[in-house]
Amino acid sequence: MHSNVTHWTPEELWRAYVxxxxxxxxxxxxxxxxxxxxxxxxxxxxxxxxxLVCFLAYL
Structure with a gap:
C-alpha cells in the first residue's frame, strides 16, 4: 500500500484504509x-x- 502519510505505521495505514x-x-x-x-x-x-453532511446522514 502506498500513501503520502509518512509518519504512520503500516498497521495504522491499513486501519485507515479499512x-x-x-x-x-x-x-x-x-x-x-x-x-x-x-x-x-x-x-x-x-x-x-x-x-460532514454525508457522515451525519450515515449516523
Missing amino acids: QLTEAAAAFRAHKPDLQIRPVWHHREDLVGAHI
Missing part, C-alpha cells in the same frame, strides 16, 4: 435512500462540508 472502505460501502448503501447524485466540488471547504 475504515475508508467501510465508510464508502455504507455511503453506497444509503445513496438511494438519501437520493444523492454525484456532486463535484471545486473548493476545499465545500468538499469538507459535503463529507
